[in-house]
Every structure is written in C-alpha cells, then in structure tokens.
Amino acid sequence: MCGRKTLHLQPHRRRQNLNTKPAKMENDKGEIVDLYVPRKCSATNRIIKANDHASVQLSVGKVDENGRYTGENQTYALCGFIRARGESDDSFNRLAQRDGYLKNVWSASSQR
Numbered sequence: 328m329c330g331r332k333t334l335h336l337q338p339h340r341r342r343q344n345l346n347t348k349p350a351k352m353e354n355d356k357g358e359i360v361d362l363y364v365p366r367k368c369s370a371t372n373r374i375i376k377a378n379d380h381a382s383v384q385l386s387v388g389k390v391d392e393n394g395r396y397t398g399e400n401q402t403y404a405l406c407g408f409i410r411a412r413g414e415s416d417d418s419f420n421r422l423a424q425r426d427g428y429l430k431n432v433w434s435a436s437s438q439r
Contacts, residue, residue, distance in 0.1 A: 366382075367420075368382075368404055370415075376436055379406060380407070381407025381411065382407050383404070385401075386402045
C-alpha cells in the first residue's frame with residue numbers, strides 16, 4: 328500500500344449552473360415574446376399540443392369581387408381529434424359560413 332493511490336469512481340453528475348436565466352426571444356421590434364404560443368382548435372377551442380401531429384392549419388385568402396387576392400387571410404386550426412372523428416369538413420364549412428366565406432352549404436347535422 329505504500330505509494331499506491333486508490334481511484335474512487337463516482338457516478339457522473341451534471342453540474343448545474345445557477346446563474347442561467349430562462350431563454351428569452353425578441354421579435355424584430357426588440358420586444359420580448361414567448362418562445363411557444365400554443366394554438367387552439369377553431370372548431371372545439373381545445374389547445375393543440377405540440378405532439379398532435381394530426382392537426383392542420385388552413386389559411387383561406389380573401390378575394391375582391393373580381394376574384395383577386397387582397398393580401399388578407401383567415402387562419403383556421405383543426406386538431407387531430409376532429410380529424411380522427413371525420414368531422415373536419417363539417418367543422419371547416421361551419422367556420423367558413425360563420426365568417427362569411429360560404430353561404431347555404433348543406434350540412435348533415437342541420438337535416439336531422
């Protein structure tokens with residue numbers, strides 16, 4: 328045991344830096360904005376989680392009386408729950424009627 332050094336192995340521990348600040352993001356104007364803003368389903372008002380890979384976001388462009396795009400649009404988000412039940416087309420028609428994009432669209436639910 329003379330002159331020998333024993334090596335004691337310890338499990339790897341991650342060092343915590345206590346001086347770190349939470350990540351902040353700035354927009355083009357220099358204002359602090361949140362990193363993640365969750366979307367809501369336009370049909371059900373449910374929050375669309377980040378791992379809902381079946382959700383879709385649709386943008387409908389506004390047109391003038393000549394049918395030319397005006398540069399404005401309306402965005403609809405539909406969650407995977409609505410799409411899995413097969414009600415996305417009915418929901419989209421209902422939302423588009425509500426906002427004045429469609430008129431007198433037949434719906435199975437209104438015929439009952």
